[in-house]
């Protein structure tokens with residue numbers, strides 16, 4: 001059963017905007033525990049910035065999900081791969097999941 005927004009046993013206030021952003025991927029993949037999902041969805045109702053952020057992520061995921069690798073010219077793909085590797089190599093921890 002999904003927690004009731006008025007349930008005092010649910011700690012609604014501990015989800016920060018940083019927590020929200022860190023949980024976005026898991027939320028969109030349906031991988032959040034029920035309590036975390038409830039706190040996540042509650043945060044959207046009280047934080048317009050994160051609500052907009054989530055909308056933008058959804059639009060981006062939908063747009064990118066429709067792209068196919070063969071639609072990208074080979075030279076462009078190679079350039080992106082090299083740029084991404086260089087960025088990753090020069091940015092320690094760049095792709096690590098933030099600690100919760």
Ligand SMILES: [Zn+2]
Nearest residue numbers: 017020047050
């Ligand atoms: Zn927020």
